Amino acid sequence: MKRIGVDVGGTFTDLYYSDDESRTGFVEKVPSTPEDPSIAVVDGLKRLVAKAGITLAEVDQVVHGTTVATNTALTHKGAEVGMITTEGFRDILHIARHKKPHNFSLQQDLPWQTHPLVKRRHRLTVNERITAPYGDVLRALDEDEVRDRVLELKAAGVEAIAVCLLHSYLNPVHEQRIGEIVREEFPEAYLSLSSDIVPLYREYERFSTTALNAYVGPRVSRYLTRLQNEIESLGYEREILLMQSSGGMVPINEAAKRPVSLMMSGPVGGLIGGLWAGEQSGFENIVTLDIGGTSADIGVAYQGELRMRHLLDTKIGDYQAMIPMVDIDTIGAGGGSIAYVDQGGVYRVGPQSAGADPGPVCYNRGGEEPTSTDAQLLLGRLRPERMLAGSGIDLRPDLSKAAMQKVADQLDMSVEEAALGALQLQKYGMTQAIEENSVRRGYDPRDFTLVAAGGAGGLFACEIASELEVPNVLVPANPGIIAALGLLATDERYEFVSTVRFPLADADCPSLQASYEELEATANAQLDTENVTPERRKLQRLADARYEGQGYEIRFDVPDGEINDAWLAEAEARFHAAHEEEYGHRFSHSAVELINIRVEATAVMTELPAVKPTTQASLEDALLETRDVTFDVSGKPATIATPFYDREKLAIGQSFEGPAIVEQYDATTVVPPGFGVTIDEAGNMVIACPANEASAEDLATPILMRVIGGALNSAAKEMASVLFRMAYSSIIRESEDLGAGLFDVDGNVLAESDSTPMFMGSMPKIVKGVISELGDNINEGDIILHNDPYLGATHSPDVAIIKPIFYQGQLVGFSGASGQLIDNGGAH
Structure with a gap:
């Protein structure tokens, strides 16, 4: 099978061709x-097919993988949208x-009001009503009124x-x-029905x-067409496939109907490609650092699994988008990030970018402000005589120096110091972003491998890994196009969903069976249109459920086969287990409410082959x-005098020490002094970071303190998150009226x-009130309830639960949560 992945970035468009047979x-x-x-x-x-010696x-x-939908939403350049909704x-x-x-800003705009997806004058109502819970028609649709609204x-x-x-x-x-009426009266309008979209x-x-789908739809559909x-x-006579935010692919015609599913289309490919490269080298825990010309995408995969965001946490900029989405963070730091001194005299880099046009000053295309790429060139890490991949651009260090000199003069330092400072600032920003995605969520980066991806990932990865004490950096065989490669390392995937909302114990088994079979028939029909053979098909049943009275459901697998009493019992058991795994607790005697049923349809793709180097060249x-x-x-x-190596001539098993610079067509990797490089059996470049020396008396290292601090903050936020998700009270769910710490x-x-x-x-006053009242009468296993306004800053409707924490029989601290009476136990 011959396949091509195409990833469009802000500066470069990357392409990868893979031939499974050869x-x-x-x-x-x-x-x-x-x-x-x-x-x-x-x-x-x-260019790619010519290089491969084939035709398209x-x-x-x-x-x-495309960012057209994302950029349209973030830049507020979408379509003029009209809405038809229920009266009221x-x-x-x-x-x-x-x-x-x-939460802590007294002066802020509400972005969904400042930049509305639909202006109020374009939000029109019709007199109709469907009722819950069975979808009965209470008030019939007035079709003449609908035609008037459409024409309006x-x-x-x-x-x-x-x-x-x-x-x-x-x-x-x-x-x-x-x-149907819109298509009759206004056929040229881009149409989005909520019953189709979500x-x-x-x-x-x-x-x-x-x-949001309607807002980005016209621009995206025009581009795709x-x-x-x-x-x-x-x-090329087949349909193009598009990467979705969920990490699966869909055909271009489906993507054009539902472009909201493409919001993270570009960044997801980089994480999947990094995960694929890590698996080839035996690394399950990876952090991807995918740095392009405009931005850096950071993702974490733990034990080989992508981390998904909760459906109520999925946003694009300021807009809610209830779509499956891989958890990835993007920051404005890339090769084109501009270095400047702000009005307050502070040295900054980015998020403004020179992009592809005019690009960095060294491109000699009219850029005037120095960028990260100019700094790398001035420090000797990029050779000026080596043309930039795919551009035919000769780099001009003289132009970079003149531009950086202006910044250096403002800072009263040398050009080299200004260039190094620019990279230090970028390095710090990316380190902080990785901490946000790992350390502050309780992951220890020392248990992970950092995958250097993108054209500029290898320029920063080693120094960032050293800051975080990550033991290894993995540079894939083609790091600069890892997102394009990642597009070929996933499956074609669809999800079909229906809301049901009833207590699981009261389920009508034949009716539920019919609902699942209807979704499965729709899934198979979709796979039929793609000519997916039976051996490549995979259907999986899932469900969203919650304890009756809660506001947020969780997703879990349910059994296949006939739905009967045994099926219901197994589904309930799986929900209890999923709830305990998610929140650390189960309410075994509480009724379970089934909210949504889902069928995930997968067309399993051929495994992407690894292309290993065949060179037998020596290091010399x-x-x-x-x-x-x-x-x-x-x-x-x-x-320092530093050797430059050609990556294509580095054979499997080859090893050397830094300092060194490794060049290849799509990227450059900087190996600082003290780092060790090995080309492993998969053809990946594994760089071992030097261990930081620490005495036994100096165990409180900065990274360890950050890990501990991150774990504590993560625990406090998770306590609050659990309360939100488990809450029976709308006060907690909607206004976050709680405290936890x-x-x-x-x-x-x-x-x-x-x-x-x-x-x-x-909260600390509540805990101190408990300490003052109980003194030494605090014992291991105690659970303390507190709502006394005179022993802490609270009022009687809020009940605090304080749990003392003991270690080896000694009291070392407390956990506490306060909120509406019926809800605050979940945090513990």
């Missing part, structure tokens, strides 16, 4: 064309949820229409009929997701030259959740 691979990079990304994609495909007609599959629900998108973006929106000049009716997830008949209950999240037509003109053969390179030694620039033996704060501001400062 086990060969080819890479290509071309400058991105932000004004029309399809131009770069088509140009790259032409011979290719079996093209998989694409016009302002759902304006009201949103009670929670504000920043057409006259207003909207490009897209979102149809969001109350309880349409239970009965879509009114939404579907409105859709047929789940919770009207705000459903409305927001559907409106243009791209498909361009590629077909080159001889791989040596390009030795030249001076400036490194960061104790925060100061130190210039960890405290030392005297009641001082060690870590506290950032929930309702009124609880900040009150």
Whole structure:
């Protein structure tokens, strides 16, 4: 099978060709064309197939990762959208949820109101009503009124229409009929029905997701149609596949209907590619650092599994998008990040970027402000005579020096110090971002391997790994196009869902069986359209459930086969186990409410082959030259004679010590002094980081303190999160009216959740009130209830639960939570 992955970044478009039979691979990079990304994609495909010696007609599959949907939403450049909704629900998108973006800000705009997906004058209502829980029609749809509303929106000049009716997830008949009328009266409008996009209950999240789909839809669908037509003109006769935010692929026609599912399409490929490379070298716990020209994407995979965000935590910028999404963070740090001195005299790098045009100053394309790439060039880490991959650009260090000199003069330092300072600032920002994604969530980075990905990942990875005490850096065979490679290392995947909402014990087994079989039939029909053979098909039943009265459900696997009493008992047992695994507790005697049923359909793809180096060259053969390179030694620039090696000539088993620079077509890797490099059996470059020397008396290292601090903060936030998710009280769910934290033996704060501001400062007083009242009469195993306003900052409706923490029989601290009476036990 011949496959091509295409990932469009802010600066470069990366392509990877894989031939499963010959086990060969080819890479290509071309400058991105932000004004029309399809131009770069088509140009790259032409170059890639020419390099591989084939035609595009011979290719079996093209998989694409795109940021068009994301950029449209983040830059607020989407379509003019109209909405048709149930009478009385016009302002759902304006009201949103009670929670504000920043709990501790007294002066803030609400972004969904400042930049609405649908302007209020374009939100129109119709007189209809579907009721819960069975989807009965209470008030029939007035079709004449619907036609008037559609024509009104057409006259207003909207490009897209979102149809969001109350309880349409239970009965879509009114939404579907409105859709038919829109197609009759306004066929050129881009149409999004909530019952098609996200047929789940919770009207705000459903409305927001559907409106977001309509907002980005016209631009995305135009781009995808243009791209498909361009590629077909080159001889490719199959549908392009698009990477989704969930880590699975869908055909281009499905993606055009549901572009909201593409929001993390680009970054996901980098994490999957890093995970694939880690598996080849035997590393299950990986952190990917995918640095391109504009941004850096950071993801964590623990024990070989992608981490997914909770459906209620999935946002794109300021907008709620209730779609499956891999957990990835993106920061504005890349090769094109601009170095400057702000008005306050502070040295900064990014998030502003020179992008692909004009690019860094050294590109000689009109850029005037120095960038990260200019700094790398000035420090000797990039050779000016080596053309930038895919661009044909000769790098001009003289231009970089002149631009950096202006910054250096403002800071009263040398050009080298200014260049090194720019990289130190970027390194610090990326280190902090990785900590946010690992340390502060309770993961110890010393148990992980850092995968250097993207064209600039290898320039920073070793120094960042040293800061975090990560033991190894993994540089894949083709790090610069790892996101394009990752697009070929996943399966084609669809998910079909239906809201049911009834107590599991009261389930009508034949009816539930029919509902699952209907979803399975839809799933198989979708796979039929893709000509997926039976041996490649995989269907999995899932469900979302909660204890009756809770506000948030959890997702879990349910059994296959006939649904009967034994099936219900097994499903309930699996839910209890999933709830305990998620929250540390189960309510075995509480009724379980089934909310959504799901069927995940997978078309299993051929395993991506690893292309191993075949060279038998010696290390001397791989040596390009030795030249001076400036490194960061104790925060100061130190210039050292450094060998440059050609990655293509580094044979399996080859090893050497830093300092060194390793060059290859799509990336450059900086190996600082003291780091050891080995080319492993998979052809990956594994760099061992030197161990930090510490005496037995000096165990409280900065990284250990950050790990402990991160674990404490993570625990406090998780306590609050558990309360939100398990809450029976809407006060806690909607306004986060709770406090949770960890405290030392005297009641001082060690870590506290950032929930309702009124609880900040009150929790330690509550704990100290317990200490003052009970004194030495605090014993292991005690659970202390407290709602006395005179022994802490609380009021009687809020009940605090304080749990003393003992270690080896000695009291070492307390955990505590306070909130509405029925809910605050979950944090413990």
